Amino acid sequence: MAAVAAATLVRRELPTAVRRRRLLISIADHSLLIAAAVIFLAPFAFITFTALMTHDQALSSRIWPHPFRWSNFVDVFRQAPVWRWYLNTLWYSGLATLGVVISSVPVAYALARLRWRGRDAAFMVVLIALMLPPQVSVVPLYVMWSKLHLVGTLWPVIIPNWLGDAFSIFLLRQFFLTIPEEYLDAARVDGCGELRILVSVVLRLAKPAIAAVALFSALYTFNDYFLPLLYVGDNPHHWVVSIGLSEFRSLHQVQWNTTMAATLLVMAPVIVIFFLAQKAFVEGVTLTGVKG
Secondary structure, three states, X not given: OHHHHHHHHHHHHHHHHHXXXXXXXXXXXXXXXXXXXXXXXXXXXXXXXXXXXXXXXXXXOOOOOOOOOOHHHHHHHHHOOHHHHHHHHHHHHHHHHHHHHHHHHHHHHHHHHOOOOOHHHHHHHHHHHHHOOHHHXXXXXXXXXXXXXXXXXXXXXXXXXXXXXXXXXXXXXXXXXXXXXXXXXXXXXXXXXXXXXHHHHHHHHOHHHHHHHHHHHHHHHHHOOHHHHHHHOOOHHHOOHHHHHHHHHHHOOOOHHHHHHHHHHHHHHHHHHHHHHHHHHHHHHHHOOOOO
């Protein structure tokens, strides 16, 4: 009887020990996540607080602004043509993103679902282009655009996106491989051509992947600094926000409050876009890596 009572007591106490251990593990995991979040959010909080300080407070050791100076954001628009930078960036990012989607989808579909001679070799070319940094082709491309008299405008950074993007092609191809072949065969039996299948079937199933590609392109072009600086650096009328922020920082070296306010204004659209589209972003990135 004593042995049976001891075994029953162990069985009763075991779930309690397991629950306690799980609770401790959960507390440890959440503590690490909170610490990591604080580390990542600390620079953003510093930028925000500094943007709301006066000039004297920004140069002092104070962390919390008192009083809050919201007029710093108005001063940024007064001291620099921020709206022009935004319009140029919107023009560049919008056309480039549209071009990447329109030009990459047919190529990815051809590499994923059509059988033709040289398909594997063409895919290898895409992978090689994916691994090459853009600086490799800067000199010949700059010479070509200068001969076309397009240097000083945003067209040299917009037009290449209408000729396909290696990363977007690879990402879309990986997603197209996950679409069941039976759907495409059923459309072929109904008499649909490949273009009709792409538009009517594949594009409807590939909305998460296309949204992820569009978001990647929009974020990349919004933050792009090197190529716009190379082609329009001497023409302030065509500056984008990345170039404008750099020049603003150079002109207002010790005015940290207005500099941080300008930085926050540049960061705000990217943060808003990401939070609005994070579901499509995460879903698209997850689904595109299912099948190789």
